[in-house]
Amino acid sequence: MKINNIHHIAIIVGNYEQSKRFYSELLGFTIIRELYRAERDSYKLDLAVNGLYQIELFSFPETKSRASFPEAKGLRHLAFAVDNVAEWIDYLRANKVDVQDIRIDETTGRRFAFFNDPDGQPLELYENS
Structure with a gap:
């Protein structure tokens, strides 16, 4: 048994449009696909990092802030x-x-x-x- 690589990293965001611009325009990650899931009132944005890795951005109607900075568990x-x-x-x-x-x-x-x-x-x- 072995793990081959990291498939994706998922990040929940507070302001979807702001985070979409930050990761795609400022950091230069390529948008693979963008989905709106009406049943969850949630967006999912798949981003490629140099064609090798994938970051998923999720939006939800309610989110919680990080517990502490920077030493929260997780x-x-x-x-x-x-x-x-x-x-x-x-x-x-x-x-x-x-x-x-x-x-x-x-x-x-x-x-x-x-x-x-x-x-x-x-x-x-x-x-x-």
């Missing part, structure tokens, strides 16, 4: 591999996204930085090399 953060963290920080800040300053991973020596999506979900930029 998924701590989602990290995206990038070629140049500093360039991404400049890009995100130019688009009015609050991004923490660059830190260095004590184990690998690689640069990384944290920021949040519109709902406060912690996201990380992690430099490939």
Whole structure:
């Protein structure tokens, strides 16, 4: 028995249109499909990350905020591999996204930085090399 890879990551969002723009336009993920499920009054947006991975955004009429930041039980953060963290920080800040300053991973020596999506979900930029 073995797990082959991660199929998708699901994120529940508060403001669907705002999150759709954030992930598709700002972060550049490709929209695969968008569904409106009338029986749930809910949208589901499938996004491709560089053609390899999939993120699903869900909207629901009622959602709860994250219990605490950043150390709530469950998924701590989602990290995206990038070629140049500093360039991404400049890009995100130019688009009015609050991004923490660059830190260095004590184990690998690689640069990384944290920021949040519109709902406060912690996201990380992690430099490939």
